[in-house]
Amino acid sequence: MNYSGMLARSAMAMLVGFFVAVAPARAADVEVKIDNFVYNPQQVTVKAGATVIWTNHDDIPHTVTSSTGVFRSKALDTDDKFSFTFTTPGTYKYFCALHPHMTGSIVVEAGP
């Protein structure tokens, strides 16, 4: 490998490193806990690109099911997680397909 090739590779590596480093800062993961048959927080506002992670802390399975079919978790047993990355701005309502009185929403704003 000649010198310019090495330079290109290290530039590439720096670039990759740059993206890895800044991605979380642009759209941090957001946690939603499921506790006592409630999504907490019930409404979350995130920037486009953010990933929301739900964790079920109940002794009963729950789901995270989009009202418009955008996302649909399997049944989450105790301590199971489900995550979804929101890329398009909008309001995403969801509920538990097993206990549909449980509802929540994710508001996605345009990224910076």
Add this chain to the structure above:
Amino acid sequence: MTDHEDGPSRRKVLECMTWAGTGVLWTITGGVPHSLGLVGEAAAQEAKGLTFLQISDSHMGFDKPANPNVKSTLEEAIGRIKTMPAKPSFMIHTGDITHLSKVSEFDDAEKIISDARLDVHYVPGEHDIIDPENKLYKERYGRGTKGDGWYSFDANGVHFMGLVNVANLKGGGMGSLGAEQLSWIEDDLKGRSASQPIVVFAHIPLWALYPQWGWGTEDSERALGTLKRFGSVTVLNGHIHQVMQKVEGNVTFHTARSTAFPQPAPGSAPSPGPMKVPDDKLRTVLGTASVTFKQGEQRLAIIDTPLQG
């Protein structure tokens, strides 16, 4: 055992029912459902006509502190059914056979429940239809059923309707029967004599028992309207893991206990999740209860008889 009243109302009256362990013991003589008295009493041996049991909410696979061994409590319930002096004609299971709709959970339920050597008529709970393609319940129990698994049959002049109110639920709602099933209910009842006793069974209560926890069926009104002309309607549900009853006109609603774990009384806890009781108390909340009511007089009495204690 309650006193019986003579007269036409008697034919309408579902007078008394008895809980056998975690099952409800019923008898129907001459088309009229009435009690056998407490299981094990001499009265049970004298029973004639149709007798059936209700078990519910076995939750095979549940292993949390509220009951780490749901197989053994189901076995105990079945064991008690086997020792009944009057053999019931069949059982109904009002759903949540399994906890997570796994093959192994369905297998465990089958193995234990079949030991009773009775026909079992199932309806699904929401826990029974959560495998990725909702296939397992229908493969096992859906033969000859319509839609998501509803059906009807007649036994000793009584018309039984097994309904499904746990499928295709909508956000913010409760249990739901859906338009297709509601139409089927109307068709199924068309032309039947109003004097034929009707027994409806489904997982989630068909009345708005506690909507804050989703304990009700949002579109049950139309179904109940169709049932109004019948003189004796009994609605048997599970889901809430405790005994609740209500009488409205000729319709008597009641919910059965679970064989797995208790749940809190409506509004008495932050959520309807499994209720942990001290180990030595578990069988007292899964235990026997007898329920007696005189529909004609709109009075009902519930007598709990724990499995233990």
